Amino acid sequence: MYTLINGSPKPKGSNSLYFLKNISSKLNKYKIYELKKNKYEEILKSINESDTIIFSFPLYVDSPTSIVLSFLDYIIDRKIKLDDKLIYIVINCGFREGKQNITAINIMKRWCEKVNAIYNGSIMIGAGEIIGKEKYKFISRKALKKLRYFTNAIKLKEKSADVIVTMDLLNNKLYCYMANLSWNKKGKLNNLSESDLKLK
Ligand SMILES: Cc1cc2nc3c(=O)[nH]c(=O)nc-3n(C[C@H](O)[C@H](O)[C@H](O)COP(=O)(O)O)c2cc1C
Numbered sequence: 001m002y003t004l005i006n007g008s009p010k011p012k013g014s015n016s017l018y019f020l021k022n023i024s025s026k027l028n029k030y031k032i033y034e035l036k037k038n039k040y041e042e043i044l045k046s047i048n049e050s051d052t053i054i055f056s057f058p059l060y061v062d063s064p065t066s067i068v069l070s071f072l073d074y075i076i077d078r079k080i081k082l083d084d085k086l087i088y089i090v091i092n093c094g095f096r097e098g099k100q101n102i103t104a105i106n107i108m109k110r111w112c113e114k115v116n117a118i119y120n121g122s123i124m125i126g127a128g129e130i131i132g133k134e135k136y137k138f139i140s141r142k143a144l145k146k147l148r149y150f151t152n153a154i155k156l157k158e159k160s161a162d163v164i165v166t167m168d169l170l171n172n173k174l175y176c177y178m179a180n181l182s183w184n185k186k187g188k189l190n191n192l193s194e195s196d197l198k199l200k
Contacts, residue, residue, distance in 0.1 A: 001030065001051065002024075002027050002031075002052045002154075003030070003046045003050040003053045004020045004023070004024055004033065004053075004056070005033050005035050005053065005056065006032065006033065007057030007058075007067055007068035008056075008057055008065065009067055014058075015092050015129060015131070016057050016090065016092060016128075016132070017032075017034075017056070019090045019092065019125070020056045022144075023150075023154060026151050026152075027154070027155065031046050033046065035057075035067050035071055036067070037067075037070070040074055051084075051085060052087075052120075052154065052157060053082075053085055053087050053088070055088075055089050055090070055108070056090040056092075057090075057091060058092055058128060059091055059094070059128075062100070063104050064108065072111045076111070076114055076115065081116045082117040083116045084118060085117045086117075086118050086120045086157055087108070087112050087118065087119050088153075088154050088160070089105060089122035089123075090122070090125070090150075091123070091124050092124075092126075092131065093125070093126060093128055094127075094129060095126055096167045096175050098125055098163075098165045098166045099126075099164055099166070100124075100126060101122075101126075102124065105124060120153075120159050120160060121150070121153060121159055121160025121161060121162060121163070122160075122162045122163070123147060123160075123163040124163065124164050124165065125143065126164075126166045127166075127170075127175065129182070130167060130178075131144070139167075139169050142169075146163050147165075149163070
């Protein structure tokens with residue numbers, strides 16, 4: 001059995017959840033959880049019944065999100081050991097380059113050592129706001145192919161390399177242009193003009 005944990009605090013439209021759903025569509029027996037403080041014990045029960053755990057979360061300030069860090073601490077503080085559990089990580093970030101996620105993955109690797117779990121690989125996705133949206137599937141093919149390979153390793157419970165996904169169809173200029181369009185749209189919804197969004 002697989003326990004899938006979404007560590008994004010977004011109440012809707014979470015890219016991390018999109019990736020988990022994509023992976024779970026290829027798995028047989030699994031449960032997906034939204035990581036919340038009042039669910040820790042329920043999630044731990046599911047982890048106990050599983051041999052494989054998949055964490056999916058966004059990069060926040062070069063690190064896993066605070067709810068993920070809090071859950072990792074919760075397990076360490078209670079001296080819970082996850083002997084022989086296989087851990088896979090799906091991390092996505094706003095920057096175009098997947099390598100931005102390396103520091104956060106190193107944090108997860110260190111945690112796996114501490115709790116005796118087996119770190120079995122990660123996929124580090126750049127441009128998560130694009131790759132994690134169904135509507136941009138047409139420019140995310142290469143990334144989704146890498147996610148399929150990663151899912152295959154999970155299915156076979158094999159060790160995966162740390163896969164880095166970078167949005168190389170867009171250069172930085174084009175990527176920033178797209179991001180700005182989206183920020184301006186969001187600003188408008190909140191009665192903010194383009195100049196309101198600029199640093200003064
Ligand atoms: C508070 C905060 C901090 C962030 N820090 C980073 C960061 O350090 N580097 C980065 O590339 N993206 C950063 N992002 C962007 C998110 O990682 C990105 O939008 C991600 O796709 C969100 O995934 P989600 O929909 O699963 O929450 C940050 C976003 C927020 C809200």
